[in-house]
Amino acid sequence: MLHRNYSNFYKNFTSESVIDLFCQIASLPLGYNSETLIKAASSPEMIQMLVNRPALGVQPHSTWAKTLEDSFMSVAPKGLSQVFTAMCGSCSNETAYKRHKRGLQAAISDEDLSSCMKNAAPGSPDLAIMSFNGGFHGRLFGSLSTTHTKALHKVDIPAFSNWVSSPFPSLKYPLDQHEAENAKEEARCLAAAEEKMKHAKTPIAALIVEPIQSEGGDNHASPKFFQGLRDLTKKYDILMIVDEVQTGVGATGHFWAHEAWNLTTPPDIVTFSKKFQAAGWFHRPDVRPDAPYRNFNTWMGDPIRALQAKTILQEIRSKELIKNCRDTGDYLKTELTQLEKKYPGTISSVRGRGTFMAFDLPSPQDRDTFVAKLRAHGVNTGGCGPQSVRLRPMLVFQKKHADIFLDAVEKVVRGQ
Amino acid sequence: MLHRNYSNFYKNFTSESVIDLFCQIASLPLGYNSETLIKAASSPEMIQMLVNRPALGVQPHSTWAKTLEDSFMSVAPKGLSQVFTAMCGSCSNETAYKRHKRGLQAAISDEDLSSCMKNAAPGSPDLAIMSFNGGFHGRLFGSLSTTHTKALHKVDIPAFSNWVSSPFPSLKYPLDQHEAENAKEEARCLAAAEEKMKHAKTPIAALIVEPIQSEGGDNHASPKFFQGLRDLTKKYDILMIVDEVQTGVGATGHFWAHEAWNLTTPPDIVTFSKKFQAAGWFHRPDVRPDAPYRNFNTWMGDPIRALQAKTILQEIRSKELIKNCRDTGDYLKTELTQLEKKYPGTISSVRGRGTFMAFDLPSPQDRDTFVAKLRAHGVNTGGCGPQSVRLRPMLVFQKKHADIFLDAVEKVVRGQ
Incomplete structure (x- = not known):
């Protein structure tokens, strides 16, 4: 989906097609089409x-x-x-x-x-x-x-x-x-x-x-x-x-x-x-x-x-996004840790600070398959190290977005 | 002038205050405030x-x-x-x-x-x-x-x-x-x-x-x-x-x-x-x-x-700027070579292709003084090598701009 209909990628990161937790290799702070950045982009100064x-x-x-x-x-x-x-x-x-x-x-x-x-x-x-x-x-x-x-x-x-x-x-x-x-x-x-x-x-x-x-x-x-x-x-x-x-x-x-x-x-x-x-x-x-x-x-x-x-x-500053990362990160970690316990032998070593999180799969190949399956479910993440998945969502990533991601993770660990 | 009233630098490169032949270290193709680039800067694609x-x-x-x-x-x-x-x-x-x-x-x-x-x-x-x-x-x-x-x-x-x-x-x-x-x-x-x-x-x-x-x-x-x-x-x-x-x-x-x-x-x-x-x-x-x-x-x-x-x-392409560089360059080289002959012991070794030109001064210190004096006359150029002055004007630099520069060079070699 991500590659076939790429123009959607930019339209709405909570669309049915793709939700992005890798964000151009951890480099998008405010997600796609930030209204504030669009406004700044047309300023005379810019x-x-x-x-x-x-x-x-x-x-x-x-x-x-x-x-x-x-x-x-x-x-x-x-x-x-x-x-x-x-x-x-x-x-x-x-x-x-x-x-x-x-x-x-x-x-x-x-x-x-x-x-x-x-x-x-x-x-x-x-x-x-x-x-x-x-x-x-x-x-x-x-x-x-x-x-x-x-x-x-x-x-x-x-x-x-x-x-x-x-x-x-x-x-x-x-x-x-x-x-x-x-x-x-x-x-x-x-x-x-x-x-x-x-x-x-x-x-x-x-x-x-x-x-x-x-x-x-x-x-x-x-x-x-x-x-x-x-x-x-x-x-x-x-x-x-x-x-x-x-x-x-x-x-x-x-x-x-x-x-x-x-x-x-x-x-x-x-x-x-x-x-x-x-x-x-x-x-x-x-x-x-x-x-x-x-x-x-x-x-x-x-x-x-x-x-x-x-x-x-x-x-x-105005949207208190650092606090948002702490809150969303706490929620993500709690929920991922529960999935780790609920489905032993799948994801492990859930770790991170704020939304800067990762977990392991049993093998490098399991990791690659996991990332590909998540993508097929409309969720984009990245690999790192030999067998880890890293999450690098935008700073505006909230509980409601985390739920879409967690739902996809559970589907994948259950073999769907 | 260039440094005291810098905002002028961007307004009009043929203003009385500054004419720029160095162009942000040879990196400005169309001069300041190009209308075509301004239009492109506000396009939805950009x-x-x-x-x-x-x-x-x-x-x-x-x-x-x-x-x-x-x-x-x-x-x-x-x-x-x-x-x-x-x-x-x-x-x-x-x-x-x-x-x-x-x-x-x-x-x-x-x-x-x-x-x-x-x-x-x-x-x-x-x-x-x-x-x-x-x-x-x-x-x-x-x-x-x-x-x-x-x-x-x-x-x-x-x-x-x-x-x-x-x-x-x-x-x-x-x-x-x-x-x-x-x-x-x-x-x-x-x-x-x-x-x-x-x-x-x-x-x-x-x-x-x-x-x-x-x-x-x-x-x-x-x-x-x-x-x-x-x-x-x-x-x-x-x-x-x-x-x-x-x-x-x-x-x-x-x-x-x-x-x-x-x-x-x-x-x-x-x-x-x-x-x-x-x-x-x-x-x-x-x-x-x-x-x-x-x-x-x-x-x-x-x-x-x-x-x-x-x-x-x-x-x-539309303004035939490469031809313009050849034509302006030919003019610049002819005129600078005449100044070289007219004022021996000042500028020498006039050389270049198109407007990508340079000449030497008798010593490194003479070069530095020359560049500073040109600047006081409202002309910005750059040094290179031990005792050369390099010209790197924008591609839209024409005979009429060259004349302003040549006039300043003659003033400086005459000690004004």
């Missing part, structure tokens, strides 16, 4: 920025500073008072990787300047970005070197071979029934990360981590784990980058998923894209480059997407 | 694509194939029947780098699949992208490894250290007065390139080259040089990527600058961005990945920019 696209790094329009304040800066994570705008999630992560500690601490020598022109050390230094097994941070050469989900994304592409990765906790669900063993697993992963930091042949400049590993299989970890990571990055003088490309902008029940960690020191950098339509990263003031053009490109983001982000934020 | 942004790789809207045909494919370079869409010039080049020969020829082994997950060979192979000294291909980790213009762009950023670069011809102008020595210089550079290809420790998977090195200083080479390069890439089984991010879309007097070369075999890949507003690359059918998701990301470009590209093409 048309001017669409037609007269500026090179924001050198000739921003006079309204740009105000647009930044009204959009990204109004939801800047605690402690991060600066923003760098980009075009997509991969670019956000890669430009963030360019702001590593060494660039901030050491004076630039003539040898640095001449050697970097030959792609040689010390100007092109032997520095690594550390990441986690199962992490996904994009598909360009730098970001792909930190991505560890599917081999098919990586094979044949040259990578930074010295960019280490470390195990991410593999928790058991439900979390409240496996506290002791999950704590042990997180301690094991923290120890492994510290080993990498301590003994890496190549100095580690920055660490990147997702609050919930999404493409990797919706793998969670506790606030305590992330606080432990933050402590390690402080101890070993490593920048901490939190990749909120998929988790950011409300679906987890917090605007930024890392707010749930209550860190004693904020991360150094938080990257975003997807549901904000716009992309970029927030950072601490001391991460700012010390000279112009050190982190630069022609467009430096897109003002029309920043204008959309501003509209999305207005809608999130 | 608003639908702006509000319901699709993940083009998995759920394109039903109109997407037609949009591709009406936009990019209607100007596909000869021999290149496929297009891959992206978000910006750097991303276009990097995703093109991912399609190197090895991926097309060798079967994928289990060892490839397991080793690439650890960023290790053979799955993450030791393969290089070859480029030229003075070349500029972007600022992400892969593209920056092939960029060789300014040290400040590269210093402190880890690079692919085995990605070789080779000398690009340094020609003398006017070209018709230095034929013999320029031919010798080009032969020297071809020989150097062949040495690199023959003796590189790391296999070279692809070569990337700009038709005119822009950021590097508007460095030209003859069609014969590029034919020689094409022959070498065929001989050593290396993909040839032509980076038309800055040269593409008409300003040189051809739609694609490489059309002027009359190659016996088309390049394998041609990348684009900037004046097309949209970005991506054309390629031969055999460069297409052999499996889905091998070259992929969430948005895979942006349909609203493709819709703009379609409108830009309509305008280029």
Whole structure:
């Protein structure tokens, strides 16, 4: 249905034909045909920025500073008072990787300047970005070197071979029934990360981590784990980058998923894209480059997407959509957990925060069949990891929509 | 003026306040406030694509194939029947780098699949992208490894250290007065390139080259040089990527600058961005990945920019803008050459194709002063290379606009 009569897809997401819980790979904040976004799309401001696209790094329009304040800066994570705008999630992560500690601490020598022109050390230094097994941070050469989900994304592409990765906790669900063993697993992963930091042949400049590993299989970890990571990055003088490309902008029940960690020191950098339509990263003031053009490109983001982000934020606030995600998420989790108990051997490990949820099927093939059958029932979801189904509905997804989805799930687990 | 009263910048590019010959770093095709683009910006199609942004790789809207045909494919370079869409010039080049020969020829082994997950060979192979000294291909980790213009762009950023670069011809102008020595210089550079290809420790998977090195200083080479390069890439089984991010879309007097070369075999890949507003690359059918998701990301470009590209093409055709660039360019070159003769020791090496022009000043500081003085006279231009001024006017730039610019240049060279 989704593919045969695709035009319906856009008309009404609660139509009989399709209900979408994957939302263009987790990137639609307000669903299809949002009236507020349609109104903003025809505003004179939007048309001017669409037609007269500026090179924001050198000739921003006079309204740009105000647009930044009204959009990204109004939801800047605690402690991060600066923003760098980009075009997509991969670019956000890669430009963030360019702001590593060494660039901030050491004076630039003539040898640095001449050697970097030959792609040689010390100007092109032997520095690594550390990441986690199962992490996904994009598909360009730098970001792909930190991505560890599917081999098919990586094979044949040259990578930074010295960019280490470390195990991410593999928790058991439900979390409240496996506290002791999950704590042990997180301690094991923290120890492994510290080993990498301590003994890496190549100095580690920055660490990147997702609050919930999404493409990797919706793998969670506790606030305590992330606080432990933050402590390690402080101890070993490593920048901490939190990749909120998929988790950011409300679906987890917090605007930024890392707010749930209550860190004693904020991360150094938080990257975003997807549901904000716009992309970029927030950072601490001391991460700012010390000279112009050190982190630069022609467009430096897109003002029309920043204008959309501003509209999305207005809608999130006026309709209390973060609360909606928490409420709908609680309902979804309760109901899915009941289905898990009612139909053992079908879905399992129901997990998530807000509506940012997932569950497992017994095998990869069962998962693929499950997703295909759901689609035949008019429900679009996505796979992640080896055998998980992930739910990434729009922020306006409510109990009444959840009921349509739950009804389809029950039909599928009953073999219909 | 440009910075003090910036709102004027967008109102009228022939106003008394500012005339723009740099155009948001060579990225504005039709100038400010194009009526045709304004009309397209409010079309229902544009608003639908702006509000319901699709993940083009998995759920394109039903109109997407037609949009591709009406936009990019209607100007596909000869021999290149496929297009891959992206978000910006750097991303276009990097995703093109991912399609190197090895991926097309060798079967994928289990060892490839397991080793690439650890960023290790053979799955993450030791393969290089070859480029030229003075070349500029972007600022992400892969593209920056092939960029060789300014040290400040590269210093402190880890690079692919085995990605070789080779000398690009340094020609003398006017070209018709230095034929013999320029031919010798080009032969020297071809020989150097062949040495690199023959003796590189790391296999070279692809070569990337700009038709005119822009950021590097508007460095030209003859069609014969590029034919020689094409022959070498065929001989050593290396993909040839032509980076038309800055040269593409008409300003040189051809739609694609490489059309002027009359190659016996088309390049394998041609990348684009900037004046097309949209970005991506054309390629031969055999460069297409052999499996889905091998070259992929969430948005895979942006349909609203493709819709703009379609409108830009309509305008280029109906207003014969490529002919306009040739005519205005001929006029500009004649007049600038006369100023060069009339005021020796000021501007020199006037060069270019169409309105894609440049000239030199005696020193880097003279160039900076010249650009600043032109700006004080209401004319915005850009620097490139150590001591060049580059002109990148919109495609609608005509003789009457050129006269305003030429008048300001004469005032500045006369010390006013």
